[in-house]
Amino acid sequence: MSSIYANYSREDLIREIEMLKAKGSSVNVENTYKNRMLTNAVALRKTFSDVLALLMKPGQKDLIDQSLLVLLQFFNVDRVYIGHFEEEKPTFTFTHEVTDEGIISMREDILTEMPKKDFPWWIKTIQEGKDIIVDDVDEMPAEAIAEQNIVRVQNIVSLLAIPIFHEGIANSFIGLDCVKEKRKWTALDIENLRILTDIISIAIEREMAHGMMEHSMKQVLKSEAKFQIIFDKLPWGVELYDENGILLDINKADLEIFGTTREQAIGLNAFDNPNIPGWVSEKLKKGEDVSFLLDYNFGKVAENKYYSSNITEQVKHLRVKGIVLKDQQGVIMGFFYIVFDDTESYQKTEEIQYSLTKLKVAVDTGDSIIWEYDVATDNLKADFTLNDKIEDSLFLDYLKQEKFGCLHDFIETLHPDDRYKVYDQGFKRLIDGEIDKYVSVYRRIFDGKIYWLSSNVRAYKFFDNGKPSKIVSYTSNITNQREKELELLKVKEADKLKSAFLANMSHEIRTPLNAIVGFSDLVVETDDPEEKQTYLDIIHKNNDLLLNLIEDILDFSKIESGMLKYNIDEVNIRELCMEAYLAGTLKVKPDVELLFDRNLPAVVIRTDPQRITQVITNFINNAIKFTSEGSITIFYETDKENVKVCVRDTGIGISEANRARVFERFIKINDFHHKVRDWD
Numbered sequence: 001m002s003s004i005y006a007n008y009s010r011e012d013l014i015r016e017i018e019m020l021k022a023k024g025s026s027v028n029v030e031n032t033y034k035n036r037m038l039t040n041a042v043a044l045r046k047t048f049s050d051v052l053a054l055l056m057k058p059g060q061k062d063l064i065d066q067s068l069l070v071l072l073q074f075f076n077v078d079r080v081y082i083g084h085f086e087e088e089k090p091t092f093t094f095t096h097e098v099t100d101e102g103i104i105s106m107r108e109d110i111l112t113e114m115p116k117k118d119f120p121w122w123i124k125t126i127q128e129g130k131d132i133i134v135d136d137v138d139e140m141p142a143e144a145i146a147e148q149n150i151v152r153v154q155n156i157v158s159l160l161a162i163p164i165f166h167e168g169i170a171n172s173f174i175g176l177d178c179v180k181e182k183r184k185w186t187a188l189d190i191e192n193l194r195i196l197t198d199i200i201s202i203a204i205e206r207e208m209a210h211g212m213m214e215h216s217m218k219q220v221l222k223s224e225a226k227f228q229i230i231f232d233k234l235p236w237g238v239e240l241y242d243e244n245g246i247l248l249d250i251n252k253a254d255l256e257i258f259g260t261t262r263e264q265a266i267g268l269n270a271f272d273n274p275n276i277p278g279w280v281s282e283k284l285k286k287g288e289d290v291s292f293l294l295d296y297n298f299g300k301v302a303e304n305k306y307y308s309s310n311i312t313e314q315v316k317h318l319r320v321k322g323i324v325l326k327d328q329q330g331v332i333m334g335f336f337y338i339v340f341d342d343t344e345s346y347q348k349t350e351e352i353q354y355s356l357t358k359l360k361v362a363v364d365t366g367d368s369i370i371w372e373y374d375v376a377t378d379n380l381k382a383d384f385t386l387n388d389k390i391e392d393s394l395f396l397d398y399l400k401q402e403k404f405g406c407l408h409d410f411i412e413t414l415h416p417d418d419r420y421k422v423y424d425q426g427f428k429r430l431i432d433g434e435i436d437k438y439v440s441v442y443r444r445i446f447d448g449k450i451y452w453l454s455s456n457v458r459a460y461k462f463f464d465n466g467k468p469s470k471i472v473s474y475t476s477n478i479t480n481q482r483e484k485e486l487e488l489l490k491v492k493e494a495d496k497l498k499s500a501f502l503a504n505m506s507h508e509i510r511t512p513l514n515a516i517v518g519f520s521d522l523v524v525e526t527d528d529p530e531e532k533q534t535y536l537d538i539i540h541k542n543n544d545l546l547l548n549l550i551e552d553i554l555d556f557s558k559i560e561s562g563m564l565k566y567n568i569d570e571v572n573i574r575e576l577c578m579e580a581y582l583a584g585t586l587k588v589k590p591d592v593e594l595l596f597d598r599n600l601p602a603v604v605i606r607t608d609p610q611r612i613t614q615v616i617t618n619f620i621n622n623a624i625k626f627t628s629e630g631s632i633t634i635f636y637e638t639d640k641e642n643v644k645v646c647v648r649d650t651g652i653g654i655s656e657a658n659r660a661r662v663f664e665r666f667i668k669i670n671d672f673h674h675k676v677r678d679w680d
Contacts, residue, residue: 044192047074049236049321049338051199067200068098071176074196075189078103079156079177082164082204085116085123086171092116092123103179122147122161126173132161135184151177158183162193164201172204237339243332245270245281257318257341259298259311268307270337274300280322284335290322317346367477369399375431375469378406399446415443415450430459433467441478452482509549512542548621571609573643574602577634580613584620584632591629594620600636603643612645619647627651 051067068080078100085092091113099105116123121144125132134140137157140148151159154177161175174197237254241247247268255262271281275296283290296316298309319340325333370383382399411423426438437458444451455475459468519535519542526532581596588594616634623632630650637644654662 044074044195047071047196051196064096064200064204065098068096071193071196071200072098072100075176075193077176077183078179079105080175081177082172082174082200083161084172090116092119118146119150120146126161126163126170129163129165129170131163131190132159132173132175133185133190134159136182155179157181158185160185160189160193162190162197164197164204166201174200237337237341239270239337239339240334241270241336242334245272245284248334254339257316257339258296258307259309260307264307264309272306274304274306284322284324287324287326287330287332289324290320292320294318294320316341316343318342369475371473371475373407373471373473375463375467375471380406380410413444413446415445418442426457430457430471431468433465436468450479451477452479454478509546512546512549515539515542516546566608567610568606568608570604570606571612572602572604573612573636573645574598574600576609576613577616577636577645580616580620581634583617584624584634587621587624588632589624589628592624592627593631594624594634595631596634603636603638605643616645616647623647623649623651 047070050070064082068082072080079097081094081097083092083094093112093114097105121141122132135158137148137151137159156177156179158178159175161173163170164172164174166172174193176193234251235253237257238251239247239254240249247266247270250262250265255265258265270276270284275294277292280290280292294317296318298311298314298316301307301309302312319342321338322335323338324335327333371380372383373380407427410427411419414422422440422442426435426440429435430438437456439454439456441452441454444453453475455473457471457473459471461468461470463469516539519538523532523535523539526535577596577600578598581594584594620632620634627649628651632647632649635646635648637646
């Protein structure tokens with residue numbers, strides 16, 4: 001089936017392109033259109049200059065075939081060919097053909113002197129000046145059955161052919177074939193082929209002129225006139241010089257680029273141009289073609305009075321190609337410049353480069369990375385183009401090993417405590433289209449190490465149903481920062497605990513100190529020996545309590561300053577418990593029995609005997625303090641490689657609600673109601 005553009009004229013296609021541009025309502029559509037047109041223009045003008053350079057070299061063989069090879073690369077097709085037929089002849093033939101690598105040419109076998117009557121649809125369409133546009137060979141019209149068979153023999157799946165006019169008559173055509181994959185031809189493809197065909201048709205006419213004795217000077221003049229028309233209408237600047245560098249001709253586009261008139265320009269010497277580097281002129285004089293970038297400074301033009309221009313104090317960024325013209329003997333006849341104004345493109349590139357530099361500064365300052373997730377292909381990929389010295393970062397170097405290529409890999413490396421927050425509340429909702437972005441601080445586990453990360457995640461491309469097709473994330477490694485924050489929190493917590501400890505100790509110290517001071521006064525005042533002894537016992541008891549408190553404070557101070565020393569040695573737990581038992585028997589109340597089984601098996605471990613004894617003694621003292629009757633039992637148990645030392649009493653105990661608080665620092669529980677309590 002033919003494309004909808006099959007009956008369009010060149011003017012119709014140009015009009016359609018302008019309409020497509022006008023229809024771009026959003027900024028994104030307009031930018032996409034401009035970028036596509038700019039990309040096409042850059043590629044087209046390069047191809048144009050390459051073809052023009054070939055055709056401007058007289059005496060070189062196979063000019064048309066070489067030009068068709070340029071078209072083959074430009075359109076990225078598998079075959080480019082030219083066909084020709086004459087009204088009085090019953091046959092037509094393919095005069096030129098070039099193919100891509102691996103594509104077999106059949107021009108010599110079956111595409112020579114083919115009967116026109118066997119291809120009525122093809123010949124009729126070309127003679128009417130219409131394009132043959134076939135996106136799918138299988139959908140060609142019914143009247144094209146003969147043509148369909150021949151293209152199938154050549155394994156063609158899509159083709160495009162447009163007529164070539166000679167003296168107003170379409171008796172030739174140029175075609176593009178796709179063999180490897182189907183192609184939907186666009187209006188831009190058709191217009192590009194027409195533009196390039198206009199140039200190649202000049203060479204075709206010249207080749208026909210040289211091959212036919214009846215060709216007249218009139219036809220040559222017409223060909224030259226056609227070349228002049230195209231020369232004037234080219235959208236890129238063209239300057240024609242003689243062998244001495246004197247400007248002979250210039251087109252309108254070039255005059256607009258340099259802001260001058262034909263009268264000002266004709267007769268200028270290219271070798272006197274203050275903006276042209278000396279090496280360029282030297283190469284041209286030696287007969288060598290040149291291509292170079294040129295920052296054209298109009299201030300220099302005015303300063304040297306080279307020519308008058310309405311452009312002042314501005315620099316244009318140009319791409320220039322200089323091509324030397326030689327005769328068949330290799331004598332230099334002149335040269336011409338093809339000038340492309342890349343100022344707008346250069347400025348956009350500079351803006352993009354500036355934006356990329358700013359982004360790179362942000363990304364490369366720390367361990368940061370750009371991620372991209374393709375929803376359709378489930379492909380998760382990190383972009384390292386903005387990162388330098390990746391090997392200096394363990395985080396980035398590990399990621400570059402590309403171990404995480406899909407969403408499942410991402411989820412598996414999330415810390416278990418953060419999976420719900422990151423995936424269920426963030427990423428999954430983003431994929432489902434419920435939100436369009438989120439920010440999260442979370443943990444991932446790489447190679448056994450936990451990393452704290454901060455991610456800004458958002459969708460930037462979407463399916464037709466509005467759900468995202470592409471997701472991008474800016475992720476920073478904040479592990480060091482997070483660890484410092486946690487360390488600072490620990491320091492603040494330690495300060496609070498220290499304050500609480502001092503407050504608690506001041507209260508604890510005040511109690512025995514008040515007893516010592518108070519009963520010391522009573523000892524002096526009483527004469528009763530028994531009462532005096534009672535007071536002295538209370539004073540001694542509170543002296544011991546105060547001494548223990550002070551020792552605890554000193555130990556705490558040593559722990560905080562890191563000065564607490566441990567004396568590790570082999571000790572028998574049974575002996576340590578026995579010592580604590582003997583010391584405790586002197587402190588228990590009359591109605592309380594302190595118990596320890598001296599026949600327990602000996603258990604020898606390596607530890608600090610003083611610290612272990614201190615802990616056991618604290619347990620016993622606490623039991624003595626809160627047990628008024630019954631018993632206090634000291635015992636120990638072994639479990640594989642562990643030893644558990646316990647103190648069990650029949651004191652008032654701790655309520656179920658307050659048991660967990662016992663293990664908080666500096667907590668004192670006064671609400672006791674249980675009869676049995678274990679300390680271990």
